[in-house]
Amino acid sequence: MESTHSSAIRHTSPDHSKLLLSNLHNLYVAQDFCDIQVCVGDQVFHSHRNVLSAASSYFHAMFSGGLAEMNKEKVFIQGVDGNIFKIILEYIYSGVVLIEDITVQDLLAAADMLGLEGIVGACCSFLRQQLHPSNCIGISLYAEKHACDQLKSAAQHFIENNFSKVSQEEEFCSLSKDLLVSFLHSESLVVENEYQVFTAAMQWMLSDASQRRKHVFEVLAAIRFPLISQRQLETYIESCSDLSLKVALRKLTQDFRFDRRLPYELKTGRLKPYLFQPRKSARKNVYVIGGYTRDQGGRWSDSQSLCTVECFNTFHEQWRCIPPLRHSRSGHGVVQLHGLIYVIGGESDSLIFDNMECLDPTTNKWTMLPSMMLPRCGLGACVFEDSILVFGGWVGSEIGDTIEKYDPGLNVWSELGQMETVRYAMNVLEHQGLIYVVGGMSDMGTEMQAVESFNPVTRDWIPLASMQIKRAYAGIACLEDCLYVVGGWNEHFGALCTVERYDIEKNSWSLVTPMSTARAGASVCAVNGFLYVIGGRTSSGEFTAPSTLNSVECYDPHMDTWVMMGAMPSSRCEAGIAVM
Template sequence: MAERGVSSPPPGSAPPPEVAKPGQSSRSYRNSDYPTKLLKSLHDLRKDEHLCDLELYSSLDSPPILANKNIVAAATPYFHAMFTSGLMESEERQYRGPDRMRARQKLVLQGIQFSVLQNLVDFMYTGEMKLDQSCVQEILVAADMIQLKEVVDICSEFLKTELHESNAIGIWRFAEGHNLVALRDFAISFIYNNFCAVAREEEFLELSKTLMCELISSEYLRVDSEYQVFCAAMAWINYDISNRRRFIFDVLKHIRLPLVASKLLESYVNNCNDISLKVALCSVRRDLVSQRGSLVSLYVKPRQCAKKNIYVIGGSRRELGSAWTRSECTYQTVECFDTFTEEWTRVASMEIGRILPGIAIISGRIFVCGGEVDSRILANGEVYEPAEDSWSPIAPMMVPRCEFGLCAVDGFLYAFGGWVGEDIGGSIEMYDPGLNEWRMQGKMQDARFSMGIVTYQGLIYIVGGCTHSRRHMQELVSYNPVTGEWRTLASMLVPRSQMGCVVLDDHLYVLGGTNRHNEVLQSGERYSFLTDKWEDIPPMHHPRASPAVTASNGKIYAVGGDQISEVNFYRARITISAVECFDPLTNEWRESTSLPESRSEAGAVVI
């Protein structure tokens, strides 16, 4: 019989669910609103002057700002160290009142304005801060002093949004002076990216010589031309000409004067009203014209972040109208690609068309030598002045060459090998632009043509190509133009010729070309000068033989080239107009603006 008060379950029914006994299970719950509510309540208690154990003063005679030691100690390492490390140096004079045990602790923070300190304490209780241009710097300095990092970050972000050409230098110097690294870097980047506008402001004109020279010497000025930097420097001198004219040569050594168009420099000199300044500028101009280099450096490179254009020069076009019609031409035209707007424009054409010429840059001028036209191999050359958009002839090479290697080292041109008529060339010759003459420099290890050539840290690197005994080589060698020493390095992963080559960030990139089966390659690889090792990179979107390849603003551009086309069983090499860009940071290729016309066997350089 069942006990009274306890019923038994009917037969066949399910047993009742088990109920956990106290202590057998646990769960965590969190109320996300509670911390905010707690802070608000503490702030209300503080406003009503309840339960406060700390009085903060901005000076000995300022009104008190009430607070709680545990709150301010939790808010900043500064107060945490003060109230937890046993520092007693100021307690006796900061405790006031007849009952020391019940009196609030008094603390004077010298150097912080009352309103600023009030804002900082309010932030510790609310997490809110109201800023404007009149108070932000004082609040930032005080927050930095008491190690209230959150307010430092808020003020820095506010100043970033307020950056303007008129205040960028002031904010940069403020951040530099208070070691605010993120704000400093942001401000200096703004100055570099907007240099021309910043240089017109009074802040720039009032800079010390040291700081002004620090700015104009930077690789990161984003300018359209070096003449803009020259004008900014001269404006700084003219702002206080009586005291600054003596700095003219100290300032000009930071300007890359060989990149300034001679006509612009001449015009500036002619319009200069200060006699002393005019004499100095005339001497600099004579130094440039005479190529003496005693006052300014003659051989310079464009600034790393200056506006850069890609020049695609010469080459050929081969297109199929049908299986039986073919259109061909040799280009003497030059296409210019603006890497910022990604637009093509045509500039002055060469005197003659050239297929597979050698192209190199010295002091912002483009030298084009050799090549082929109408089955004739050329020795002559010409030089392009971008600032004046004009070509002029230079002395011819000693040996006519096409499909050869041309590069510039220390202000001289070096020509290697190539196809020299009915044979493969193995000679090396050097061109002195000051004397406008070529002279023989030596011989290659093996006569070679259709190879890639680049320079890196004073050495010349030659890769791939063809010799008398082997086609589509994979060897990489270096040549020291000073000692004449050759060195064999790690070989490419894929034997190739007719490829494009370029150097970027301590790496040699090799793109496309043809292999031993006469296939046009889509693949690419790169060589580390630091580790002497090769590795694959993602393939291009298009196979390319004889592409024009160059690097600008940290990216690699592959322009045009050849592809194989088959129409009605007719197989032929045709030119393409496609352009693509490789970003080593993302390891990806993207399509860019195509050439106006298909082109291959051209050269490409960046200025």
């Protein structure tokens, strides 16, 4: 029967493009139907005009734009290495490109010239993964040269986030004056304090003082001198090796010394207001997390674990509340890594935790993460490179001697090794690749004064000079390559007001001015060149349990003095602390 209706179907083969590309690659390998020879250096490549034109805007213009090469059987490519062009041809015919450290820059430059956006994008992604304090400036300049805006942005963001480390590298001193000034003006520099920005600028100046001292006022105009202590500046000027720069610095500091004595309104009238504000990305917000509280005169059993989190802006001296933890806890570890705050272990009502929570300060949201291999409280925690390490602590009914490592990239915990000396309620701090373990309680239940360093790479433990006073439940922070161990508990003296400073280079301890309030289990951190000591518990009567504190003290290491700050909204002890 004859049909009165016509029918049609449009079929798309999912494998057609892959098969076509495979066949084209076979033609290229066999050199079949080749109609063009591309000469690159001393190498000749047989290819197909239509394939090259379809893949590359450069070749499309060459073969169709009326250029001299349009009808020639042999064309010459200048400025590209033959081996690099071979990699590019392989990509054109297969869609696969091999990118390596030794070829990536030449490959990106050649692909940029030939208009191969796929290779350019792949090279940019590769270089983003290779960003390091030693190469990020070079990558940023290279990205700008080839108009790779996303790579340039990523490199500059890396420089700002790692400014202190980047400024110690050779590349930093090769920066142009204009690029240096643009970085020094950035609000996004992640620094401990403004003094780090100042010393980085001076390092650049001194690396070629004879040529650069003429730029001193332009470069240092970006430094927020009112945020740097006068004593620090005077000490630096005294040690400056270049006489002309020393004179210029004295002139600058004399002006600012006068401005410091003026009321705030007059200061901001004479100087730009931003000079009196910390950079937006500077570490200035202190997060005090969890802990426990106990009212004065209360019994030991009256302590209450906390899930609350309070944030202190050290510049404005204001407190605000942050969304609470999912689990109330005290005696936990807290670390900061890649802009996130991790809260690890701890205990509540004699239940020891193995879980971990993570706070994103940009969204103020908590997330539960994989648990440790063992539950721990009274542990020590720190960051090493891109991992989190936890040490010792109470593990069930005994003191743990293991070290666990958390890899945020893999989202897994693993065992790293064992402690040389078992302890809990100790201080743990990483500094320049070594981890310092200080004091704590021994397996005999007595306070310790022993100090050790641990190298996570070699797994070696080294005994160091002991503290002058045995202490556990102390706080610790690092200022200017010195460790400060603050307060703590001693069986004979109760809560301690003493503070010891450890000189890493000399391997020696000394006492500094004590706090006005004796306290154990306080939260301690370093911000903008000062020590902040928050909360804790103090000694009480013979028949009452120690009460928790809400007071805050601040220590200036250059003046060796303490001042009382505004009180925390709630009293707490054995809380975790992080600075963002």
